[in-house]
Amino acid sequence: MDHPPVATAASGGRRARRGPRGPRTVDVDVVVIGAGQAGLSTAYHLHRTGLVPVGTAGWESARGTFVVLDAGPRPGGAWQHRWHSLTMADAHRVHDLPGMPLTVADPSEPAADAVPYYFAQYEEAFGLNVQRPVAVTRVERAPRPDDDPGYLVTTRHVEHTDEVVVWSARGVVNASGTWGKPFWPAYPGRAVFRGRQLHTRDFRSAADLSDGHVVVVGGGTSAVQLLLQIAQVTTTTWVTRRPPSWVDEELTPELGRDAVARVDERVRAGLPPQSVVSVTGLPLTPAYRDGIERGVLRARPMFTRIVPDGVVWEPSGDGVRGDVGDVVGGEGGAVGQVGAAGEGRAVGEGGAADEGGAAGEVGGWADGPSVVDARTILWATGFRASLDHLAPLGLRSPGGGIAMDGTQVVGEPRLQLVGYGPAASTIGANRAGREAARRLRRALGW
Numbered sequence: 001m002d003h004p005p006v007a008t009a010a011s012g013g014r015r016a017r018r019g020p021r022g023p024r025t026v027d028v029d030v031v032v033i034g035a036g037q038a039g040l041s042t043a044y045h046l047h048r049t050g051l052v053p054v055g056t057a058g059w060e061s062a063r064g065t066f067v068v069l070d071a072g073p074r075p076g077g078a079w080q081h082r083w084h085s086l087t088m089a090d091a092h093r094v095h096d097l098p099g100m101p102l103t104v105a106d107p108s109e110p111a112a113d114a115v116p117y118y119f120a121q122y123e124e125a126f127g128l129n130v131q132r133p134v135a136v137t138r139v140e141r142a143p144r145p146d147d148d149p150g151y152l153v154t155t156r157h158v159e160h161t162d163e164v165v166v167w168s169a170r171g172v173v174n175a176s177g178t179w180g181k182p183f184w185p186a187y188p189g190r191a192v193f194r195g196r197q198l199h200t201r202d203f204r205s206a207a208d209l210s211d212g213h214v215v216v217v218g219g220g221t222s223a224v225q226l227l228l229q230i231a232q233v234t235t236t237t238w239v240t241r242r243p244p245s246w247v248d249e250e251l252t253p254e255l256g257r258d259a260v261a262r263v264d265e266r267v268r269a270g271l272p273p274q275s276v277v278s279v280t281g282l283p284l285t286p287a288y289r290d291g292i293e294r295g296v297l298r299a300r301p302m303f304t305r306i307v308p309d310g311v312v313w314e315p316s317g318d319g320v321r322g323d324v325g326d327v328v329g330g331e332g333g334a335v336g337q338v339g340a341a342g343e344g345r346a347v348g349e350g351g352a353a354d355e356g357g358a359a360g361e362v363g364g365w366a367d368g369p370s371v372v373d374a375r376t377i378l379w380a381t382g383f384r385a386s387l388d389h390l391a392p393l394g395l396r397s398p399g400g401g402i403a404m405d406g407t408q409v410v411g412e413p414r415l416q417l418v419g420y421g422p423a424a425s426t427i428g429a430n431r432a433g434r435e436a437a438r439r440l441r442r443a444l445g446w
Contacts, residue, residue, distance in 0.1 A: 023154075023164035028054060028065045030440060031153045031169040033139075033389070035070035035130045036077025037097065038419030039175035040119060041433025043068050043128045044098050046173075049441050055129035064446050067167060070132040071158055071180070075123055076116025078179035083203050084110040085229055095430055097122050133158035134165075139172060140392040149414065171414040171440045174390065175429075178383035178419075185217075185381055189306030196376040203378065206230045212375020213237070215311055217302075219244055223380035224282060224297060230378075231296040237372050239311075240299045243364050246288075247281035267404040267421035270397030273385070298366035310373040385420055407436040413443040 030046060032039050043066065047053065052062035059065055074080060079094075088094070089107035094115055096102045102118050123130055138154040150170045157163035182199040190197070195212070200222045210233040216223050219240035230236055262279050266272070282288065291297035303311035387395075387402075395402045395409055403410040407418050416436035419429050 023166050025152075025166045025168055026054070026067075027168050028067050029169065029444065029446070030066040030171045030173060031151070031167050032066060032068040032173045032175060033136050033153070034077070034175035034177055034419070035068050035072070035075065035119070035123070035128075035132070036079075036175060036177050036419065036429070037095075038177070038429035038433055039068060039070070039077075039173070040097055040122055040128065041430045042173050042175060042416075042418055042436050043130075043433075044126060045434045045437035046440070047126060047128070049437055049446065051446075053127060053129040054131070056127060068128055068130045069134045069136055069153075069155055069167075070130050071135045073133050073158075074116065075120035075130070076112075077119065078177055079111055079115035079119075081179060081201065082110075082112045083205065084112055085205060086111050086225070088114050090225060094118075098430060098434070100125060136176070136389045138392055139174075139390050142168065151414070170444050171416070173416045173418060173436050173440070174387070174420070175418045175433075176386040176389070178385055180386040181384045181388075182379075183381050183384050184379060187306060188304070192308050193306050193377065194308045195310075195374055198376070198378055200226070200378070200380045201383075206233045209376050209378070210234050213310075213373060214376045214378055215239060215303075215372060215374045216378045216380055218380030218382065219282075219299070220380060220382060221282065222382075224288060224291070226378065226380060227296055228287065228291050231291075231294075236296060237311075237368070237374070238297065238299045239302050241302055244297070244299050245281035246284050246292075248284045263421050264404075267401060270399040270401050270403035270410075272399075272401040273421040295366075300366050300368050303372070306377070307371075310371060311377070312372075313368075313370045315370075406439070407432050408439050414440065416440060 029051060032042050032046070035043075043053070046066045049064075051064040051066045052059045054065055054067040056062075070077075072080060082091075087108050088104045088111050091111040094102060094111070097118075100122050102115075104114055122128075134155045135158050136153060136155050138152075140152050140154075142150055142152040148170065150168060151172050153167040153169055153172060155165050155167065179201065182201045184199060196209075200218075203226060206226075206229040209230055213235045214230050215237045216227050216230070217239050219242065223238070223240075227236055227238055263273055288297060301313070304314040304316075305312050393412075393415070395412075397403045402417065402420075404417065404421060407416045409415045409417060416439060418432035418436050
């Protein structure tokens with residue numbers, strides 16, 4: 001295994017200092033926030049440049065140092081929180097971290113077990129000394145000695161909240177990901193619903209939702225995967241903001257690069273990043289084709305409002321509506337209901353059961369009743385970047401996003417965002433980690 005070099009010792013040492021009443025402050029060259037794929041990749045490349053991880057023997061006297069801070073209770077990033085029915089075979093391909101291949105002996109192993117084990121091995125193999133569970137609460141600009149620009153990164157121990165440490169850093173790499181910020185859309189009537197509402201983040205097993213009809217909201221891969229599981233134990237309705245974009249072709253490297261370029265174009269303009277599916281579409285895998293043919297993966301447009309016992313579509317000028325009085329998920333099983341084992345078909349626009357097929361034959365909306373009774377609404381509506389701790393820096397542009405030049409925040413050469421925008425995929429995160437380390441090395445002059 002290719003171990004990174006060790007930095008030479010500096011003539012002077014560094015040590016933690018504590019003000020008369022304030023928290024302990026520790027001097028470090030680079031703080032990495034987050035130990036998911038992007039954070040670990042960055043840490044690897046920082047180590048290779050000669051920086052020494054905090055906690056390594058003699059780090060206090062090393063010429064350059066870095067620390068990785070992670071809020072999770074153990075290695076694994078967001079993967080440790082995924083539902084156990086998501087296997088390595090079902091997960092989006094998890095790319096190798098740099099310097100150490102991922103070996104999965106059993107494709108049926110839950111990703112929530114396999115990936116955290118891999119990450120833990122990686123942290124140990126390269127001696128990254130990740131500090132956890134530590135939540136970063138605030139990042140602010142602060143001059144260092146000799147007017148060297150830098151940042152103060154305030155942290156709080158997750159389990160012992162009175163333990164506060166401030167890291168005084170010359171550079172910051174934010175790799176906090178999105179898992180900590182699930183997106184819950186504001187929707188009329190959400191507060192009056194008497195059933196169960198949960199986000200993808202809270203999903204554990206389909207069996208937990210077997211006590212009644214489930215409405216799944218969202219057009220991404222997670223929504224599709226969860227629908228196929230839930231439909232095995234109860235009836236479902238799928239609703240999306242726009243018709244699902246099925247793609248009847250393999251996601252090639254060329255298509256992947258095109259998707260990355262389109263997302264990169266947005267973040268360079270200071271716009272919020274798009275979701276991956278909005279760029280690439282949903283692949284028509286055999287499992288998804290089967291779901292379409294069984295009526296499970298036939299989407300209806302977003303309902304108008306939520307009522308205490310379900311959701312309602314009201315007539316509109318575009319003709320999207322169901323027959324008044326038909327109820328899905330109520331007693332007796334009404335028109336358009338998809339059976340627990342997939343019986344039945346979603347009714348197509350022509351009024352007949354629509355057979356599955358190629359991408360051009362499965363687009364558009366499914367028809368259905370105007371009222372759907374539901375026990376559960378599952379919001380598979382994605383996540384937003386967890387960046388609240390960066391708010392003191394005032395990075396948001398008028399377009400609502402953060403203007404980026406690669407991994408660097410425009411105008412902030414010492415602040416890198418990895419796992420953001422085009423770097424949100426696992427392969428993109430690896431590349432971003434390498435780029436962030438290279439840019440910081442140039443900005444900090446080591």
